[in-house]
Amino acid sequence: MERHHFEEELQALKNRLLTMGALVEERVHQAVRSLIDRRQEEAEEVIASDKEVNDLQIDIDDRCLKLLATQTPLAGDLRLITAAMKINADLERIGDQAVNIAENVIKLLPQPPLKPLIDIPRMAEAAQAMTRDALDAFVKKDAAMARGVLKRDDEVDALKDAVFRELLTYMMADPGTIQRALALILISRNIERIADHATNIAEDVIFIAEAKDVRHHAELQEPKP
């Protein structure tokens, strides 16, 4: 493969990853909105449309393997392509979490609302923004932007703990709320996992941008002033 053609193929790969990212983000958005608006059909749509995400994942993986097979990529391209394979897997699993949220919503909807939802939509908003920024950082090879994503994971964790504590008080006060509170706790864990996947993507971006492995090296995650 000529270098010029190779560059085109790399660009096409990045575009497909962005498409995949937009697709799973829309699924997450739709799953959370089905909870807020209490719309069962919308939750069912999320579950039914999983195939599109899966087909795109296989297509992206194939592109990566072809790029690796047709020439020996330079060190930087090699890191980029193998990171793309990992990012692809993380995006697909974000899609799985949208399905899990939708399934929990369907369990929840037959019962009356437990409480106005505030922290869960906020968590979802944060996790979606993290995913978007992690992918944006990937395309721009922007390590600083990726570090911003890592930081926001703590915010999502704090919201998750707040959701847990609040729902616990509901359950303790009235056992009639237990099933609904549990479904909401599980939804908050699904959202937490989306933020975890965004964090994985951000770590891969820092790895390709700086060719050093920040995973598990807290001291490397923030450049010294």
Next chain:
Amino acid sequence: MERHHFEEELQALKNRLLTMGALVEERVHQAVRSLIDRRQEEAEEVIASDKEVNDLQIDIDDRCLKLLATQTPLAGDLRLITAAMKINADLERIGDQAVNIAENVIKLLPQPPLKPLIDIPRMAEAAQAMTRDALDAFVKKDAAMARGVLKRDDEVDALKDAVFRELLTYMMADPGTIQRALALILISRNIERIADHATNIAEDVIFIAEAKDVRHHAELQEPKP
């Protein structure tokens, strides 16, 4: 790199993955035992020893990148090396789940036991066996063995549902059990995620053994008679 040397390096890579697998399996075993034996120090050890797993993950990733960089591998080797990178990530996340289990155990231990634990140890046993067999299938390139792992994921899901239903009845009957029951539900979800990672590994093995993508194609998971 000569072919002979390349083969040696591939073998070394497989051995490192097996070491990584044995290490995270031991962590999971230790985390679950700290729950059953109610030993806080053992749970703390699991949390403290995460670094060993993380160092090994970085070492394995480096080996994969070097193998990809030093020569254009043949199609089969290419699939094997990229699968090894994915399997490595799944193993590391199994290690993360052992840490999550240990953290939930530490929350649980100050309170008296809620009930004798039966299904959770059984779930953990199944998830560990799935991880072991998925890795074994990887080393032997044994697609049939990997398919056996996929089947057993349903068993773990059924146990997870049984755990959830049983703990729900405890919570409904006595709000004083809610916190402990919740911790046990979260532990069962941690174990479910271990089984999910084993399933991911098994899918990668079928992909490298048969060079077709079984992910998301239920009809391909079982060969026609």
